[in-house]
Amino acid sequence: MSLLDASRTWDVLVLGGGNAALCAAIAAREAGATVLLVESAPAAWRGGNSRHTRNMRTLHEAPLGPLAEAYPEEEYWQDLAKVTGGATDERLARLAIRGTRGHFAWMRGHGVRFQAPLGGTLQLARTNAFFLGGGKALVNAYYAAAGALGVAVSYGTEVVDLAIDDRRFASATVVREGATHEIRARAVVAAAGGFESNLAWLREAWGPAADNFIVRGTPYNMGVVLKRLLEKGAQAVGDPAQGHCVAIDARSPRFDGGIVTRVDAVSLGIVVNRAARRFHDEGEDFWPKRYAVWGRLVAEQPGQTGYAIIDAKSMGRFMPSVFPPVKARSIGELARALGLDGAALEETVAAFNAAVRPGAFDHGILDDCRTEGLDPPKSHWARRIDTPPYYAWPLRPGITFTYLGVAVDETARVRMADGRTSANVFAAGEIMAGNVLGRGYLAGIGMAIGTTFGRIAGEEAARHVRG
Numbered sequence: 001m002s003l004l005d006a007s008r009t010w011d012v013l014v015l016g017g018g019n020a021a022l023c024a025a026i027a028a029r030e031a032g033a034t035v036l037l038v039e040s041a042p043a044a045w046r047g048g049n050s051r052h053t054r055n056m057r058t059l060h061e062a063p064l065g066p067l068a069e070a071y072p073e074e075e076y077w078q079d080l081a082k083v084t085g086g087a088t089d090e091r092l093a094r095l096a097i098r099g100t101r102g103h104f105a106w107m108r109g110h111g112v113r114f115q116a117p118l119g120g121t122l123q124l125a126r127t128n129a130f131f132l133g134g135g136k137a138l139v140n141a142y143y144a145a146a147g148a149l150g151v152a153v154s155y156g157t158e159v160v161d162l163a164i165d166d167r168r169f170a171s172a173t174v175v176r177e178g179a180t181h182e183i184r185a186r187a188v189v190a191a192a193g194g195f196e197s198n199l200a201w202l203r204e205a206w207g208p209a210a211d212n213f214i215v216r217g218t219p220y221n222m223g224v225v226l227k228r229l230l231e232k233g234a235q236a237v238g239d240p241a242q243g244h245c246v247a248i249d250a251r252s253p254r255f256d257g258g259i260v261t262r263v264d265a266v267s268l269g270i271v272v273n274r275a276a277r278r279f280h281d282e283g284e285d286f287w288p289k290r291y292a293v294w295g296r297l298v299a300e301q302p303g304q305t306g307y308a309i310i311d312a313k314s315m316g317r318f319m320p321s322v323f324p325p326v327k328a329r330s331i332g333e334l335a336r337a338l339g340l341d342g343a344a345l346e347e348t349v350a351a352f353n354a355a356v357r358p359g360a361f362d363h364g365i366l367d368d369c370r371t372e373g374l375d376p377p378k379s380h381w382a383r384r385i386d387t388p389p390y391y392a393w394p395l396r397p398g399i400t401f402t403y404l405g406v407a408v409d410e411t412a413r414v415r416m417a418d419g420r421t422s423a424n425v426f427a428a429g430e431i432m433a434g435n436v437l438g439r440g441y442l443a444g445i446g447m448a449i450g451t452t453f454g455r456i457a458g459e460e461a462a463r464h465v466r467g
Contacts, residue, residue, distance in 0.1 A: 005182035014184035018048030020429025022142035023454025031462035038157040049217035055128040057444030060244040087438025099452030111141030145393035164232040187461040205240035212304035235407040238434025245295025248398030252380025252404035260322040263323035269310035275303040276344035283380035292441030299397040306395040325391035385393035405434040412457035426457040
C-alpha cells in the first residue's frame with residue numbers, strides 16, 4: 001500500500017521535516033501511534049532550517065555534558081524576557097525552558113551527539129549545548145531514529161490544503177510528483193515552519209525593503225501550512241514583520257547560505273550605513289543576545305545595506321564569515337573599495353576614535369571600554385580603529401524565520417480564533433514560535449522551542465488517538 005493511499009487512515013500525520021517535526025514524529029511513534037511525516041523538500045534538502053543550527057539553549061542546575069557550571073530557569077527566563085522586551089507568553093516560555101532540562105538525555109538517546117563550543121563562539125559554553133556535526137548531523141540522527149521506530153516519511157510532498165471543520169482535522173491534500181493525494185489521519189501536527197522563503201509574503205509584511213532580504217535557510221518554507229491553518233480558523237499570534245533577522249554578508253546566496261554567512265565582527269568595531277554614518281550601539285550586550293537585532297537595524301537603513309568595519313587589532317577574535325573581508329591600508333581606501341564617501345567615513349571613524357574612553361578590554365565580559373559624548377554610543381568593547389590594515393564586510397538583512405504563527409496551549413493544541421482549542425490539531429516549532437518570541441531572539445532558543453513543543457505535540461497527538 002502506498003504511503004499516500006487515500007484508503008488508509010494514519011494515527012498521526014506530521015507536516016514538516018525539521019527538528020520540531022522529527023521530535024513530534026518520534027514521540028508519537030514511541031507512544032504507540034502510526035505516524036506519517038511529509039516533507040516538502042526532496043530527501044537531499046530535508047530538515048528545513050534545522051540543517052543550519054548549531055546548538056540549543058539548555059537549562060541545567062549543574063555541569064551537564066559539555067555544559068559548564070549551571071544555567072537555572074530564572075536566569076534563562078530573564079535573558080528571554082530581556083531580548084523580547086516582554087513580548088512573550090510567560091507560561092509557554094517557561095514551559096519551553098523547563099522542557100530543555102530533559103532534552104539532553106532524550107536527544108542522546110536518539111543519536112544526537114554533543115561537543116564543546118567552537119573557538120570564537122562567545123559566552124555560550126555555560127548556556128548552549130552544541131551538536132557534534134551541527135544541525136545536519138542532528139537531522140540525520142533523528143531521521144535514522146524515526147526510521148528505526150517505523151515512522152513513514154514521504155519526501156517532495158507539498159501540502160496544499162487542510163480539511164478542518166468545527167475545530168477537527170480530517171485530512172490533508174498534498175501534491176507529490178505532480179499527482180494530488182488525500183491523506184487521512186486522526187490527529188495532525190503542523191511543524192512546517194514560517195513563511196520566510198515566500199518572497200511575495202515577505203513583501204506584503206515589509207514592503208519594498210523585502211526585495212533586498214536574503215533568506216538564510218531553506219527555500220521550502222513557503223508558509224502554506226500556516227496560511228491554511230489561519231484560513232481554517234486558527235488564532236494568529238505574532239507580527240508578520242517580526243522575525244529572526246540577522247546582519248549577514250551581502251554577498252551571500254539568496255537562499256540557504258546558512259550560519260556561515262553571518263558576520264560576527266559587529267561588536268568589535270563599528271557599523272555604518274550608505275552615508276558612512278553609525279546608527280546603533282555595536283556593544284550594547286553580548287553578541288548571542290543581540291546579534292539577531294542587527295538584521296532589522298540594517299533593514300531600516302537606505303537600501304537595506306550596512307558595513308561592519310574593524311582594524312587589525314580585532315582580527316581573529318570572532319568566528320569568520322565564509323566570505324573574505326574587504327581589506328585596505330587606510331580608511332579612505334576602504335571607503336573607495338566599499339563605494340562610500342571617503343571624507344564621510346574618515347569623519348565617522350575620527351569622531352568614534354575621539355570618543356573612545358579606554359579601559360580593560362575583554363570581549364568575554366561586559367567590559368569598561370566605551371565611548372563618551374557620542375550618539376549613538378558604544379557601551380562596551382570600544383577601541384580606536386587606528387591600526388591598519390582595515391577590514392570591512394558589506395551587510396544585508398538575512399532572515400532566518402518569521403514570527404507570525406498560530407496560538408497554542410500548554411498541550412501544543414492549536415487555539416482557534418473563537419478562543420476554543422482544536423480537537424486534534426497540534427503545532428510545534430517555527431509555526432508557533434511567535435507565542436514565545438514576539439520579537440528579538442536569544443541564541444539557541446529556537447531549537448529549545450522546537451524540541452519542547454515537538455515532543456509535547458507528538459505525545460499529546462498520540463494520547464488523543466488513544467482516546
